[in-house]
Amino acid sequence: MRIAFLGPHGTFCEQALGSVLDDFPGARTEPAASTTAALDALRAGDAELACVPIESSVEGAVPATMDGLVETPPVVVIREILLPVRFGVLVRPGTTAADVATVASHPHGEAQTRRWLAAHLPHAEVRMTPSTAAAAAAVADGQVDAAVCAPVAARHYGLEMLADGVHDTGDAVTRFVVVARADSTLPAPTGTDRTSIAATTVNEPGALLAILTEFAIRGVDLTRIESRPSKARLGTYWFFLDGAGHVAEAAMGEALAALHRRCTDLRFLGSYPRATVPPGSTAPSPPVAPPVPGQTPADHAAAAEWLHALRSLPSRAAAGPVVG
Amino acid sequence: MRIAFLGPHGTFCEQALGSVLDDFPGARTEPAASTTAALDALRAGDAELACVPIESSVEGAVPATMDGLVETPPVVVIREILLPVRFGVLVRPGTTAADVATVASHPHGEAQTRRWLAAHLPHAEVRMTPSTAAAAAAVADGQVDAAVCAPVAARHYGLEMLADGVHDTGDAVTRFVVVARADSTLPAPTGTDRTSIAATTVNEPGALLAILTEFAIRGVDLTRIESRPSKARLGTYWFFLDGAGHVAEAAMGEALAALHRRCTDLRFLGSYPRATVPPGSTAPSPPVAPPVPGQTPADHAAAAEWLHALRSLPSRAAAGPVVG
Known part of the structure; x- marks a missing residue:
């Protein structure tokens, strides 16, 4: 297995990838000239995985990575890595x-x-x-x-x-993602996962609100929202959303299906375990919101069971007057 | 009047500023070494205005400008300029x-x-x-x-x-803003204005949704949302929102007051006329959403008048049993 990373040798990206290499036995790591080149290598089949930075607690989103994630053929995040940054x-x-x-x-x-x-x-x-x-x-x-x-x-x-240790902000953290082609395996749910999507919507008041509502009414905590220009026109955007949960779980799955009905374009960018900052760093891990009462996986399972029971009653033709 | 702009001489920023200089008679333009330096000059009183890029239809937000806008003492946008980009x-x-x-x-x-x-x-x-x-x-x-x-x-x-004409995307547009210290004059409403704010909120499910709802229920079209790291911790953000309307108008004013009650930190970043792409360019102007029925300024005025009439009825002590 080949893993392309943002090179050259000696980048923070190589350091981040090195911290999880035990989970990819036999992998060969190969530096790419840019995040775009790393994702291109993945799409072209020159690598099975790509490791690229996606977000910094100081500098924000990495635009080239976000733009690269929504290109085709589709790719998905299978792993995230939080690396405390020391310059x-x-x-x-x-x-x-x-x-x-x-x-x-x-x-x-x-x-x-x-x-x-x-x-x-x-x-x-x-x-x-x-x-x-x-x-x-x-x-x-x-x-x-x-x-x-x-x-x-x-x-x-x-x-x-x-x-x-010359960094101005003591506890800077950079988030890296390991990306695979979308036809590869989906990581199994762990109970503390994150799901990433990108979506476009019609340009009318409340359109983004409607997207966020699909998550909120199902108790899904959105952990990040970013916008990137669609490049077609100033004022039109791709929205990148991260939410707590796994596509295999009821709440997240329902929300994504609702977005599929509602959005003009929707990309599933992966469900993967949420990372924490490694022990020994003073940097805080990203905040985790507590579950919403009535919206836990158990609540969803109970509600689905109740609905299933209702639908399992014997069916018969509707009663009422027959017009003939 | 001195206007600091993102220098050196010959930048797109100088070109954008030049296109509106007739509206600032007698102004002296002065190149700054960076957007940060231009905003610093404004805050230090070395310039009365600063002109900086804020967003590109191809590359997205300009992080240094957004980070600079939320620093203190407060500054506000008084003008936006859309410049078709030709390289x-x-x-x-x-x-x-x-x-x-x-x-x-x-x-x-x-x-x-x-x-x-x-x-x-x-x-x-x-x-x-x-x-x-x-x-x-x-x-x-x-x-x-x-x-x-x-x-x-x-x-x-x-x-x-x-x-x-070597740009890959034909109709790229960059948006520049002219910024003043917040204690200066507020541009008068024109009927087609934009208001910019930055807000932080508690980290709980639905917190951002609540902010967007305050705009949507009042018919205010949000034209842009961006997030920037708070720099305190990965996963905590400033949200930058642009909405159609002017702080002097009822709907926008009510929405901002609601955000003042709801947000942990809120910065008013200006109300100013919405710009269009200058004639002669093939680049499209940003989309404008139609007014929401029942939420126009006239509707708000009528509702306020109705409420005022109710409250203007003669008041008297509440009827009911007197316990003495």
């Missing part, structure tokens, strides 16, 4: 802070260390790279003097750490 | 396509011309710059060979156009 400043051996005239990072890395950079490397010119690891590679190549990136990149690129 | 490839005079080994652009410019670049400059290394105009400046300085940017930058930087 270091890596330099060629012997470089001091006074030597640093240029510093490179991915825009998210730059955004998460802006205050530190302004305070400690105020005169360094900041350059953007497609990934934090590409910044480390640029340091190794001599193109820039320092990289803001994952400390793990030091080993890959023969660099040393000028400073560690 | 050119600018080079130093005499450069041919075969000479182009490196091409620079802002990430949004790169994203909107990716297919063209892959087809016409497949071997060029793509570099990111903080703005499309900075890419043009980098060409002028000899740091890169070509820039994907606004054609207007050619004049500013003494470059020539290698190719024009």
